Amino acid sequence: MKNLIINNLRYRIEANNNLIYGADIPFKPGLNIIWGPNSLGKTSIITGIIYGLGLEKSLGIFKLNQNPFKPEFYSKIEGNNIIKSYLFLEISNGEKTITIFRHLKGEKTNIVAVKDCTISEYSNVERFEKYIIEGDGVFTESGFQNYIFDFLGLPILEVPSYDGDNVKIYFENLAPLFFVEQRAGWSQIQARQITRYNIRDVKSVVFEYLMGFDKFDLHLIELERKKIEELIKKRKEKLASKEENIFIISNGEADGKELIITDKSSGKYDINEYIKLLRRKYSIKSIQNKTLTESKEQTQNNENGLRENLKIIDYQYRRSIDKSNNLHQEIRGYENYIERIQSNKFKNKQLKKIEELSLDLNIGTCPICEQPLVGVSDEECILCHTTTKNRISTPSQNLNFLEDEEKSFKNVLRSKQLEYRKELQISQDLKDKIKTTEKLLEHQTDTFTGKILTNYRNNVIELDNIFKNIEKFERIKERWDELNVLRDEILENVGQSTQLKSKIDSYSNSDSDSKILSSIKNHFKNNVRELGLFKAKEELINKIKIDSTDNYSPYLDSFDIYNISSSSDNVRIILSYYMALLQTSISLKEKTKIKFPNILILDEPKQQNLDNKSLISCIKLFEEIPQTNSQVILTTYSENKQDRTKFLKYFCYEMKHDKDYLLKRIISKSK
C-alpha cells in the first residue's frame, strides 16, 4: 500500500593513491529518464538501485562472489586498484526516508547498513541498523527481506511450493513486476522471475499478491488446508502405527472402527465378543481345574495308603526273615547236638566194650600207709575221698539217656524245620507282596499320578494363559478405544479440509479481482494502441485477453501473441503491460488491496528495436500518469537532438558525450 520511491543513488569508490571516484544520481517522483549514449553507465545506475534493494538475483546474480557491476566498480578504475567500493541508496515509502549503505566489494557485501535519514545526512547520523541482505537469515529479525517488506507495508506470506513445502515470497519475486532488465527483461513479461525457489505458479502468485487479488487468499486457504492435510496425514500415520502395533500384539485387523481379533482355533471375533469368549473359556477351565484338584487329592490318598501298606509289609518281611534266620541257626544247633549225641553214643558203645576187658588194678594195700584197703565206705572212696553217693553212669545208662535225648531232639528238630519252612514261605509271600505293592505304587506314580499332575499343570497353565489373554485384550481394547479421540480429530480435520477445498473450488472471480483485471486489460489495450501495436490488424487488439490462464499476461485465443508480433511489437506489449499495472495501481490503489509499489524501473526499451515514435508515445503515456503517486525510471537515448529536447524536463541524469562516464574523480574536500 506504500509506494517505493527512489530518491538518490550515490557511488563511492576508493582506489589506490588516495583516489576517490563516485557518482550521485538524484531521482524525483514521476518520470525519471537517464539519458546517455551506450556503454557510459546508464545500466550501472539501474544496477545500483537494484543492488541497493538487494535484488541482484533479478539480474541473474545468485552467488555472493559474482558481481553485477562492471569491473571499474570493484576491481580497477583508470589503472588504479580499487580498495573500497560502496553505494548509498536513499529510498522513501512516502512517509519515511531511509538510506541503505552497501559494499560493492569485499566480504561484507551480504550486509547492509540502514539509517533513517537522507544521503546528505548519512555521515551525521550515527544510529544505524545492520541487515543481512544475502544468504541465510534474510527473513530473520535482522534480515533485509523482513525489513523491506515491513518498509513497503507488504505482508510476509508463505505460499505452496512444488515440492509440498511452504515457501515465503521473496522481494526478488516481486521485482519482476516493476523492474524490466535490459536484456532478458524485454523478451517476455516477468522474464526474470526466479523459479528456483520452487514457488508453485510463481508468476500468477506474485501477480495476485502484488495486485491484491482476492484470489491470492485462496493460496493462503490452500496453505491452511495443506496444514490441516498434513495434520491429518500425521494423525493418520500416528493412528496407523498405533493400530498396527495393536494388530501385531493382538493378531487382529480393523473393520472400520472395530478391532477384529483372529483366534487360532476359533476364527475371527470382534474384540468385545472375543473378551467375552475368553471369559467363558476361563470359567469352564476353572471348573475343570476344581474337579482335577479333587481327583488329584484322591490319587494322592491312594498313593499314601499304598506307601503305608508297603511299609507295614516290609516290616513284616524283615521280621519274618529274622525269625527264619533264627530258626535256621536253632536247627543247626539241634543238628549239631544230635550229631554229638550220636558220636557220644558211638563212644559209649566203645567204652562199654572196653569195660568188658578188665583193667582193674588189684591193689590190696595203700601205697602210702601200707594198710590193707578193706571195707568199702558208702559215703566216699577210701583212696581219693570222692563222694560216691551219686555214682557215675554206666555206658548203657548213658546210651539210654542219649537215645532219649536224640529222639526228643529229633522231634524238636522236625518241628523247627517245619516252622522254618513255613516262615520261609511267609517271607517269600511277603516278598512277593512287597514287589506287587511296589509295582503298583510305581505304576501309580509313573502313569496315573504323573498324568493327572501333567493334566493339572497344563490346565493351570492354560488357565493362566487365558487370564493373561483376557487382561491383554482388555488393555488392547482400552488402547483401541483411546484411539477414537484421534479418529475423531482426524474426522474433524477432514471436515475442515473438505470445507476449505470446497471454498477453493467454488471460488469464482471476485468483483474486486475482475475490476482490477478489467482495468489492467483496458489500460493495456489503450497502451498498445497508443504504442502502435498490430498496425496492420488492429482488430486483434480487442481480442487480447488478460486472465489467470497465462499467468495474467496478455494472450490471444487463436494465436501466440509473441509469435505473430515483431520484436518491437513484443517490446510494446511488455511496455504496455507494465504501464497498465502502474496505471491500474494508481487508479485503484485506494479502493482495493493492491500492494503494487507504484514504481517502474525500465532499462532501455529502445535497445530492443523500439522506434523513436513508440518511445515518444510511451513518454506521452507516462506523462498522463499522475506524477506524485508514482515513479518511473527509464534509461534511454536517442541521437536525435529533437527527442532530447522533448524529454529534457524528465532527465534525472544525462551523459552528455561519448566520454562522459558515470564514475568521476572526486577531489576530497579534506585533501
Next chain:
Amino acid sequence: MRIEQFVDRITEKELIPSINLTRPKYVQPEDRILYRSHRILIILALLNTKNGISKDVIACVDFLLRNSGYQKKFILEYFKGKTNILKKLNYFTDKNTVEIDFNIVQYRSVPWDLRFNDMFLFLYVRSLIQISSNNKDKNIRIHLTETGQTYTEKVKEVFASEINFLELFNSSVQEAKAIDIITNIIPQTYWRENEKLNNK
C-alpha cells in the same frame, strides 16, 4: 502203680523209660579216664612205635581223634601234593562236630588236656606205657610196654575208625609238621569258624 502208668505213657510215646531212683551222674566217655587212656594206647600203638611219641604230639593227635571234623583238614594239609593218599579222603566227610571243651588249654601251644597226666598215670601204673628221656628229663618220649602192646591188640577192634585214620600215617608221623598244623593252621580256621558263629 503210678510209676507203671507213667512208664506206659512214656512207652506209648515211643520213649524208653529208664527208672532209677538213684539217678547216676551222667558222665560221657570223653570225660572218662578209662576211655581216653585207651585212645592214647591206640595212638601209641600206631604212631612212631619205634621211638615213642612226645606228649605234644599225643595231645595233637588226640585232639584230631576227638574232633573228627578237623581230620579232613589235617590230612589235606599234611599230605599236600600226595595225590595217591588224598584219593582215600572221600571217607572223611566234613562234619561240624566242634566241641568246646573247657578242660583243654593252650599249653606249649598245643591243645593240652589237664587230664592227660592222669591218663598217663592210669596207663603207667598198669605197666602199659613206658616213659623215657634221653637227656635229663628233656625230650620225654612215651611208648608202649610189651604188656601194653599185647593189651592194645585186644582193644584194636573197638577203635576201628580211629585206627583207620591213624593208618594213613603209616606208623610214623612228622612231629613238627603235625604240631604246626594243629597249632597254627587249624586254629586259624577253627577260630574263624567260631567268629562266623558269633557274628551270625
